[in-house]
Amino acid sequence: MSSNEVDGPHPNADSAQATMATPVGPITVTGNGRSIVRVTWVESAEVDFSAAPPASAVSDPLLTEAMRQLHAYFNGSLTTFDLPLGLGQISAVARTVLTTLDETVESGTTVTYGELARRSGTGIPARAIGSIMGMNPLPLVIACHRVVASDGLGGYSGGRRGEGLATKRWLLEFEDALPRPLF
Template sequence: MTTDANTLWYDEWASPVGVLRLVADDECLREIWFPHGRHRQLQPPHWRHAAEPLARARQQLEEYFAGTREQFDLPLRPIGTPFQREVWWELARIPYGATISYGELARRIGQPAAVRAVGAANGRNPLPIVLPCHRVIGSDGSLTGFGGGLPTKRFLLSLESRVALGDLFGVEQRAR
């Protein structure tokens, strides 16, 4: 496919949490949109529909939802401020099946007083699931805002905890 430097590819995939729109440039995954996302945008005219450029991302998401993938191995290019990108890259370090608070996330990036700014950056994460913002919860353990909605956040955390608990009992327990 011949494209110019501004072309972005998109495809839609029917996931267990609804139809996700995946967006990539010629080299990297750029965005994942939830069906009713809080920050959903209009589709720019330079976007082109094509499944092939997003096949690897779709496959890894399928494996994640099947419980067979705990880490993503995709080239990523989220667009944001330097602060937002710092927060988003730290999200990738939260272990599968674990949760941390917004305060802990702020401490991990060396800015413990920036809890609200961290929360705002987390809420603007353009690559949810892959950069797992759903693993960030309130300091009291409550589920707080999530771009895909709290039911989706609850589903993702439940999926990860079921798979992680299954590992305690071995692969045979998970297969039942």
């Protein structure tokens, strides 16, 4: 991976979290002190932003850096994350596919499910790539939104509940991988 991959313990062991508002909904980032192990969307009702510490007040330096990089991504000044990542207990095939995605698909570009399957060298079908994208524990950081169907956007499980495809479209337009609508 472009970042230093660390396979730490289960995401809940010795974990710390920080939550931030983004243009695609609030996200929580979880770290285990050695790596970032999870990025999840949370419903606004679950988050009291007035009680959430600013990124600079987070006691875990790695989480502080992750929040700084995510903020830079959403303000358009960062296109590649440089964080130690922990993918946890996923299969070797899923790890290979996610690593291939992270290393070969840059911001502003997309890849089809079939092409990612080919690039990964795993021999799995395109349909299986979609399942792996759905289990990605680090969306945004490992940009599974950049994986599209050969005939359209495909699916996306990130974003606010029920807004997955709108979130995927927004992220791809934001990265200039899709043209923005005229109106």
